[in-house]
Amino acid sequence: MKSSEISFDVIPASAVSETRLTICLKCAFDFFTKQLQLAPRTAYTELRKHVPEESDFNGASTARPHFFDGDALTHCPYCNGAKRWFAVFTAYRVDAHPAFEKERKKLWAALKKKEDRYTLWHPERTQMQIFSEWLERLKRATDFASDDWLLQVAVETIKRAAPSNDWEEVLQSGVQRVQLSRQVEGDWQVENRWLYVSPALYGDVLMIQHLLSRSQLHGGLTFEGRLTLQEFMKRLRRIGYFEARQIQGDDAYEDFELAIQRIVDSGPAAVYYAVDRGDYLEKLKSVYEKKRDK
Ligand SMILES: [Zn+2]
Numbered sequence: 001m002k003s004s005e006i007s008f009d010v011i012p013a014s015a016v017s018e019t020r021l022t023i024c025l026k027c028a029f030d031f032f033t034k035q036l037q038l039a040p041r042t043a044y045t046e047l048r049k050h051v052p053e054e055s056d057f058n059g060a061s062t063a064r065p066h067f068f069d070g071d072a073l074t075h076c077p078y079c080n081g082a083k084r085w086f087a088v089f090t091a092y093r094v095d096a097h098p099a100f101e102k103e104r105k106k107l108w109a110a111l112k113k114k115e116d117r118y119t120l121w122h123p124e125r126t127q128m129q130i131f132s133e134w135l136e137r138l139k140r141a142t143d144f145a146s147d148d149w150l151l152q153v154a155v156e157t158i159k160r161a162a163p164s165n166d167w168e169e170v171l172q173s174g175v176q177r178v179q180l181s182r183q184v185e186g187d188w189q190v191e192n193r194w195l196y197v198s199p200a201l202y203g204d205v206l207m208i209q210h211l212l213s214r215s216q217l218h219g220g221l222t223f224e225g226r227l228t229l230q231e232f233m234k235r236l237r238r239i240g241y242f243e244a245r246q247i248q249g250d251d252a253y254e255d256f257e258l259a260i261q262r263i264v265d266s267g268p269a270a271v272y273y274a275v276d277r278g279d280y281l282e283k284l285k286s287v288y289e290k291k292r293d294k
Contacts, residue, residue, distance in 0.1 A: 006110055006118075008092055008274075010103040014159035014167060015268065017137060019057045019091045022070025023280065025287045026081035031065070044288040051119045051275055057091045087283035090276040095130055095268035099163050104272065111274050117281065121273040130271060131264045134160065135211065144216045150223055153212060154178040154195075154205045160267060161201055162187055178205060178223065180239060203241030204263055206232075211260075229256065 008016055028050070032043030055061040062068065064078045070086050096104055111118040125133075138156055142149050155175055159167055170190050181189070181196035189196045197205065206222045210232060213221040220227055224235050233252040236242060242255060245262045249255045 006107070006114070008094075008107070009165075010107055011094055011100055012159075012163040012165050012167065014156070015095050015097060015100065015163050017093045017095075019093070020070070021052055021057055021062070021066055021068065021089045021091065022073075022086050023052070023089065024065045024067070024076040024078060024081055024085050025087055025284060026085040027065035027076060027079050029287070029291070030079070040288065040291050044284070047284055048281065050280075051277065052089055052091075054091075054121065054123060054273065057089075057275075085287070087280040089280055092274045092276070094272045094274075095134065096270040096272060097163050097268045108272065108274070117276065117278050119275040119277065121275070123271055123273065125271045127264050127267065127269050130268050134267070135208070138208075139212060139216065142212065142216075144213075150209055150221070151175065151178065153209050154223070157205045157208045158188055158195065158197060158201060161204060178202070182240075198244065199240040200244035203236050203239055203245065203259070206236065206239075206241075207259055207263060229253075 008018075025047075028047055029040070029043055032038045032046055033040055036043075038046070052066055056063070056066045059068070065076075067073075067077050070088060074083055075081065076085060094104060108120065111120060138153065142153060146152075155171065155178070158178070173193060175190075175195045176193040178195045178197060180199060180202040182199065184196045184198050187198045187201045206224060209222040210220045213219060220229065220232055222232070224232070227235060230252055233255060236259075241259070242248065245259060247255050247258045247262070249258060
């Protein structure tokens with residue numbers, strides 16, 4: 001019987017974040033056999049059930065026997081054990097969007113059939129939390145000292161607003177410029193390495209650039225230059241952003257908050273995790289068999 005191959009490629013890459021977490025099996029076994037004084041066989045049975053938590057994967061409370069950068073390290077940072085003790089868990093986080101929910105459901109149905117290998121989580125998140133986490137990941141991935149950070153952030157914002165499997169092909173030759181266009185069909189269009197976007201999407205890009213640069217560079221730098229909040233809001237109004245997003249306040253701060261709310265509401269509404277334990281279970285078995293046969 002041939003089992004169908006599982007692939008996350010059916011989901012737009014911009015909606016998937018992958019995290020690799022290493023575990024030291026020497027530390028893990030030692031905990032059960034030395035600290036808890038359990039027989040190797042019992043330790044193995046217990047360890048087979050092990051799944052790191054979300055806080056291990058996102059770095060909030062990554063602790064022994066887990067660590068990052070297992071590919072670069074040659075020895076365990078806790079027990080100095082050699083690399084052959086390392087095993088890797090891969091977490092795939094999907095920020096779900098109606099544009100590809102059908103594909104996501106199908107993939108999850110396939111993953112459910114391999115419950116030994118894949119552990120599935122569906123943690124509770126508000127749309128605002130999902131947006132904040134996305135912004136945080138974008139902030140970490142952005143080099144604010146580089147000349148093209150504005151362009152990179154623009155492309156990521158557009159990918160979030162319009163998730164699609166076509167992006168990889170579109171971006172293969174690179175984007176030279178993001179250009180506001182009132183003639184664009186739909187929200188965006190690519191021509192000769194120029195990415196033309198609607199006033200609504202262009203405004204979203206400026207908003208995200210403004211938010212990031214305010215927190216990272218102590219000022220609101222965007223494609224439109226460095227502007228104060230009042231000037232920035234005037235510029236957005238001139239572009240036709242508020243009209244396009246149906247925001248008609250007369251208070252700049254209120255409009256700004258509403259614009260963020262619109263960006264949040266138009267984005268992903270749910271988070272799904274799949275943790276691949278394939279490498280872990282395989283290495284765990286081989287380590288256990290060597291211990292047993294000794
Ligand atoms: Zn170790």
